[in-house]
Amino acid sequence: MTGPAISFQGVTRRYPQKGGSDVVALHDIWLDVPQGAITGIIGRSGAGKSTLLRMVNGLERPSAGKVIVNARDVGAASDASLRRIRREVGMIFQHFNLLASRTVAENIALPLEIAGEDRARIAPRVAELIERVGLTAQAGRHPAELSGGQKQRVGIARALATGPRVLLSDEATSALDPDTTRQVLDLLQAINRDLGLTILLITHEMAVVRDICSHVAVIEGGRIVEAGGTYEVFSKPVHATTRSFLTGVTGVAVPQFVADQMHETPQGPGAEAVVQITFIGSHATDPMLARLTSERGVSVNILAGAIEEIGTRPFGSLIVALPAQRLEESRRFLEEHGLLTEVLGHVG
Numbered sequence: 353m354t355g356p357a358i359s360f361q362g363v364t365r366r367y368p369q370k371g372g373s374d375v376v377a378l379h380d381i382w383l384d385v386p387q388g389a390i391t392g393i394i395g396r397s398g399a400g401k402s403t404l405l406r407m408v409n410g411l412e413r414p415s416a417g418k419v420i421v422n423a424r425d426v427g428a429a430s431d432a433s434l435r436r437i438r439r440e441v442g443m444i445f446q447h448f449n450l451l452a453s454r455t456v457a458e459n460i461a462l463p464l465e466i467a468g469e470d471r472a473r474i475a476p477r478v479a480e481l482i483e484r485v486g487l488t489a490q491a492g493r494h495p496a497e498l499s500g501g502q503k504q505r506v507g508i509a510r511a512l513a514t515g516p517r518v519l520l521s522d523e524a525t526s527a528l529d530p531d532t533t534r535q536v537l538d539l540l541q542a543i544n545r546d547l548g549l550t551i552l553l554i555t556h557e558m559a560v561v562r563d564i565c566s567h568v569a570v571i572e573g574g575r576i577v578e579a580g581g582t583y584e585v586f587s588k589p590v591h592a593t594t595r596s597f598l599t600g601v602t603g604v605a606v607p608q609f610v611a612d613q614m615h616e617t618p619q620g621p622g623a624e625a626v627v628q629i630t631f632i633g634s635h636a637t638d639p640m641l642a643r644l645t646s647e648r649g650v651s652v653n654i655l656a657g658a659i660e661e662i663g664t665r666p667f668g669s670l671i672v673a674l675p676a677q678r679l680e681e682s683r684r685f686l687e688e689h690g691l692l693t694e695v696l697g698h699v700g
């Protein structure tokens with residue numbers, strides 16, 4: 353099929369309030385989610401992520417505009433058509449939503465039973481799904497006997513049971529530790545690659561977007577403020593929300609002995625500003641910092657740094673100290689050369 357897997361066309365969602373003005377959870381959203389890609393929607397709590405995701409399988413309906421999934425208008429779908437759409441759209445959840453009384457295999461079989469699948473065909477299909485998510489040894493266990501990562505694997509297998517073309521993920525790794533998060537993200541990536549499944553995920557963690565999303569949309573106050581290829585959005589972030597997510601993503605921290613001495617404002621004439629510099633791709637920081645010193649006479653002290661990757665391209669962060677009196681001029685210089693800067697505090 354050509355065209356986007358999901359298309360939000362001028363979608364607004366209002367919640368009427370008793371005796372007051374409406375809550376506008378989503379405001380005129382236009383967004384195409386490409387077929388076969390992993391797209392992330394990132395935003396803070398209350399930005400409208402869940403509302404947007406729930407539109408895709410008809411759990412929410414737009415107050416205005418259309419949501420088109422696999423060329424069908426979800427908001428206008430009849431009950432029968434909605435049932436068909438839901439078989440084509442699987443969903444996984446932050447808290448897994450497994451039935452405690454059912455085993456792993458029985459949880460995965462559930463959507464097939466609901467869809468009226470032939471009993472004889474359920475068992476082999478469930479066995480295949482269990483193998484795909486790596487839970488063969490746990491097939492007969494109950495959710496209480498599983499780790500968080502294993503529970504999410506069951507959630508993923510259950511979501512895949514009816515052979516969907518789209519998988520929705522609602523903060524699927526937010527309740528997991530970093531190692532388990534990595535394993536679940538790897539599994540999602542493998543499923544995307546092997547089955548050609550379109551994945552739309554919502555998250556408040558830029559690291560999730562960095563690790564597996566080829567496309568991203570940033571949502572704030574019910575509006576999409578920035579969207580596109582992840583690398584393009586990361587390398588030229590326009591909106592303040594995107595920039596603040598970005599500077600937090602590398603996990604580089606101010607050394608403790610510096611943090612202990614930091615104030616919000618400079619305390620004296622010799623104070624130094626502590627600045628986080630984020631850079632991407634070809635914007636190497638080394639020459640820029642050297643030029644800041646040689647051309648502008650600003651001495652820069654590197655306190656911490658790390659380089660990571662988005663896809664195969666470098667993305668990094670440095671924390672530096674420089675004279676507070678030269679702060680604004682230095683920031684302008686670095687930003688003009690494609691580096692992002694954020695002032696973390698002052699020492700002295």
Ligand SMILES: Nc1ncnc2c1ncn2[C@@H]1O[C@H](COP(=O)(O)OP(=O)(O)OP(=O)(O)O)[C@@H](O)[C@H]1O
Pocket residue numbers: 367375376377395396397398399400401402403404
């Ligand atoms: N049923 C509802 N009735 C009234 N307001 C609602 C309802 N559902 C959501 N909202 C409001 O809509 C806005 C968006 O909520 P939504 O849950 O989509 O945000 P979110 O980005 O998913 O946040 P979180 O990450 O905290 O779940 C919020 O202001 C929320 O209070």
